[in-house]
Amino acid sequence: MIAEPGTADNLALVRARIAGAARAAGRDPAEVTLVAVSKTKPVALVRPALDAGQRVFGENRVQEAEDKWPALRDRFPGLHLHLIGPLQTNKVTSAVAVCDVIQSVDRPKLARHLARAFDRTGRRPDCLVQVNTGEEPQKAGILPGEADAFLKDCREVYGLPVRGLMCIPPFDEEPALHFALLRDIAARNGLPVLSMGMSDDYETAIRLGATHVRVGTAIFGARPPVKPQS
Ligand SMILES: *Cc1c(COP(=O)(O)O)cnc(C)c1O
Numbered sequence: 612m613i614a615e616p617g618t619a620d621n622l623a624l625v626r627a628r629i630a631g632a633a634r635a636a637g638r639d640p641a642e643v644t645l646v647a648v649s650k651t652k653p654v655a656l657v658r659p660a661l662d663a664g665q666r667v668f669g670e671n672r673v674q675e676a677e678d679k680w681p682a683l684r685d686r687f688p689g690l691h692l693h694l695i696g697p698l699q700t701n702k703v704t705s706a707v708a709v710c711d712v713i714q715s716v717d718r719p720k721l722a723r724h725l726a727r728a729f730d731r732t733g734r735r736p737d738c739l740v741q742v743n744t745g746e747e748p749q750k751a752g753i754l755p756g757e758a759d760a761f762l763k764d765c766r767e768v769y770g771l772p773v774r775g776l777m778c779i780p781p782f783d784e785e786p787a788l789h790f791a792l793l794r795d796i797a798a799r800n801g802l803p804v805l806s807m808g809m810s811d812d813y814e815t816a817i818r819l820g821a822t823h824v825r826v827g828t829a830i831f832g833a834r835p836p837v838k839p840q841s
Pocket of ligand 1: 648650671695696779809810811825826827828829
């Protein structure tokens with residue numbers, strides 16, 4: 612199978628724009644990690660990114676992560692896989708086995724299951740708490756008003772290695788307001804990692820302090836449309 616033309620070029624462009632946005636904000640480009648979101652894309656289309664040196668990837672489904680990534684780890688040392696989608700408790704053991712970072716810790720029940728899986732397996736992927744900054748009923752994430760208490764429980768009750776926060780702003784609102792809100796919650800909780808910004812708004816996110824941007828379409832091209840969450 613021939614790789615989709617342009618992936619390596621797209622990747623180079625995104626990297627250049629990340630560096631430009633960081634410098635414009637007076638930040639060191641090395642402070643911003645590009646998470647290349649490879650969900651729905653087969654390995655043949657991900658390969659050009661690996662060949663171009665990309666090592667940090669994001670998947671939103673545990674099953675897809677398991678199908679695609681373990682076989683690539685041997686060939687591409689230094690791979691770092693982030694789970695960026697909702698995590699069901701019955702998938703926690705698999706997620707802990709296959710992922711290096713879990714960006715979608717969003718409820719006490721999940722935190723409890725993760726803590727047990729960490730004890731059982733000895734693996735401790737870094738955790739980010741997903742905040743539903745737009746308070747959208749259909750979207751995952753802890754509400755902003757409950758974030759401080761949940762973060763405290765994640766650390767003190769469940770003992771999770773929580774390193775930061777993640778958000779997905781409402782698609783029809785100015786993302787900067789949501790990025791600023793996430794930054795404030797992280798700052799007052801002493802958290803260094805901010806995962807925010809996608810293909811359409813990662814430069815804005817970097818201006819507001821993103822340490823991780825999650826970019827799919829701008830690197831790998833459009834995905835087939837998904838049915839809206841109901
Ligand atoms: C799909 C997805 C992305 C990437 O979105 P693009 O618009 O394709 O860059 C980022 N974050 C999450 C949580 C996603 O599910």
